Amino acid sequence: MDDSTVPLGNRLRGTITPPCSKSYAQRALAAALLASGRTTLRGIELCRDTRSAIATIERLGAKVEIIDENTIAIEGGLSPRSSSLNVGESGLSARLFTPIAALADMPITIEGEGTLLHRPMSMMVEPLKELGVEVRDGGGRLPIEVCGPMRGGKVTVDGSMSSQFVTGLLIALPVAERDTTIEVEGAVSIPYIDMTIETLERFGVEVMYNEGDYTQFYVEGGQEFKAIDYTIESDWSAAASIMVAAAIAGEVTINNISTLSRQADTAVCRALERAGASLIIEENSITVAHRPLEAFEFDATQCPDLFPALVALAAAAEGVSTITGIKRLRGKESDRGEALRAEYEKLGIDIELDYDEDVMRVVGGTPHSANVDSHDDHRIAMSLAITALRIQDEVVIRGRESVAKSYPSFFEDIESLKSNEGE
Numbered sequence: 001m002d003d004s005t006v007p008l009g010n011r012l013r014g015t016i017t018p019p020c021s022k023s024y025a026q027r028a029l030a031a032a033l034l035a036s037g038r039t040t041l042r043g044i045e046l047c048r049d050t051r052s053a054i055a056t057i058e059r060l061g062a063k064v065e066i067i068d069e070n071t072i073a074i075e076g077g078l079s080p081r082s083s084s085l086n087v088g089e090s091g092l093s094a095r096l097f098t099p100i101a102a103l104a105d106m107p108i109t110i111e112g113e114g115t116l117l118h119r120p121m122s123m124m125v126e127p128l129k130e131l132g133v134e135v136r137d138g139g140g141r142l143p144i145e146v147c148g149p150m151r152g153g154k155v156t157v158d159g160s161m162s163s164q165f166v167t168g169l170l171i172a173l174p175v176a177e178r179d180t181t182i183e184v185e186g187a188v189s190i191p192y193i194d195m196t197i198e199t200l201e202r203f204g205v206e207v208m209y210n211e212g213d214y215t216q217f218y219v220e221g222g223q224e225f226k227a228i229d230y231t232i233e234s235d236w237s238a239a240a241s242i243m244v245a246a247a248i249a250g251e252v253t254i255n256n257i258s259t260l261s262r263q264a265d266t267a268v269c270r271a272l273e274r275a276g277a278s279l280i281i282e283e284n285s286i287t288v289a290h291r292p293l294e295a296f297e298f299d300a301t302q303c304p305d306l307f308p309a310l311v312a313l314a315a316a317a318e319g320v321s322t323i324t325g326i327k328r329l330r331g332k333e334s335d336r337g338e339a340l341r342a343e344y345e346k347l348g349i350d351i352e353l354d355y356d357e358d359v360m361r362v363v364g365g366t367p368h369s370a371n372v373d374s375h376d377d378h379r380i381a382m383s384l385a386i387t388a389l390r391i392q393d394e395v396v397i398r399g400r401e402s403v404a405k406s407y408p409s410f411f412e413d414i415e416s417l418k419s420n421e422g423e
Contacts, residue, residue: 009418014252015252018407019406020045021233021236021263022045024233029074032057032227033061033076035224039227040074043071043232047405047406049090049406052088056087087111088112094121094142095124099172100171102147102149104148105147107146115377118141123162124137125140128146131150132148132153133148135147150172152176152178162188162189169182170193174220174221174223175225178221180218181216184215184217187214187215195262202230233256233261235407237263237406239268243269244313246277247293247313249390251278251289252287252288252417253287257285264302267298274296277293278291299325302325305379311323315349315387316390320361321361322361326354327358339373339377340380340383341353343375344367348366349387350363351363366390367390369392371396373397379406382407
């Protein structure tokens with residue numbers, strides 16, 4: 001893609017700090033709930049998913065004080081104040097807080113909203129029963145009622161669809177009465193399990209496993225979470241969208257991110273390099289600049305949240321790009337593979353989905369103006385907005401407000417980066 005194909009008023013230049021990692025934030029909120037004492041979380045972004053997690057831990061007994069717009073304090077202590085939890089549209093919160101709720105010796109119903117009501121939760125039912133929890137589920141969907149206490153033991157978990165329930169068990173079981181061995185079959189999104197283990201270590205909790213082998217975990221029961229002061233790093237998922245936008249339409253420095261992070265979406269750097277973008281990597285920042293982009297191959301099986309941003313990158317690259325891992329897209333906020341194909345077709349970009357080979361093929365090209373739909377999916381809204389930078393005329397994105405789920409200031413940040421004519 002030649003830089004002249006980006007309308008002058010849409011070119012990006014400047015510096016941005018993405019919101020904090022909501023994946024780390026939700027893990028830290030859950031751990032703070034289970035800790036004795038006062039935990040302080042700094043650098044936190046109060047996006048929709050994080051607000052849902054805060055409301056959930058309050059219902060489970062935590063006392064939360066919002067100190068300022070980026071700092072909260074939590075007095076921990078699992079002591080449910082309600083028989084129901086509404087986790088909003090957060091799949092992580094649903095699968096994270098269900099095992100924690102199952103530690104209590106009372107019935108608690110986990111409910112959700114919107115697209116979450118259609119996402120699969122069946123992987124939780126049998127393992128919780130194996131651990132002594134009474135479970136009533138809605139046919140593999142929310143709402144799910146659990147009644148503990150979950151005491152520990154031995155359990156087998158299907159990890160082939162998501163690692164989020166594994167995360168929930170790893171955070172909940174250290175305070176269970178008995179030790180637990182977790183056998184995980186077909187683990188995916190392994191970097192997210194690493195994030196969970198890192199968070200547990202921060203709070204003084206140990207999980208044993210063979211490094212590099214995510215098939216078996218040993219969790220000693222009766223451990224104590226320690227209250228800590230913790231600054232949460234920026235979100236690589238959010239950063240990835242800005243990085244791709246920069247690769248397509250200018251030069252942007254993204255602060256407060258490190259390639260040493262355990263977040264899965266650091267992998268976006270490999271995709272950008274393969275596509276031919278310029279990357280300058282420093283200790284706590286990365287500068288991404290546009291260069292002529294070429295088709296690339298990338299396996300996103302372990303980082304499926306990158307798909308929408310990678311589609312925007314591939315659409316701007318010369319040739320046909322191949323992205324592996326589309327089977328991971330069906331259980332997200334939307335059927336992301338089908339949604340991306342349908343919406344990019346409206347923009348004049350061809351996408352082929354090959355479920356037999358588990359790949360998506362994106363034909364790079366010049367997009368045109370259209371009215372498109374986010375499918376109420378924050379990542380698709382951001383992807384479409386990135387591609388819209390390449391279009392002179394207006395692109396209307398229905399449901400663009402869905403970005404509030406993870407990155408409320410996304411559109412404001414993009415506008416702040418747009419360079420003025422003549423700069």
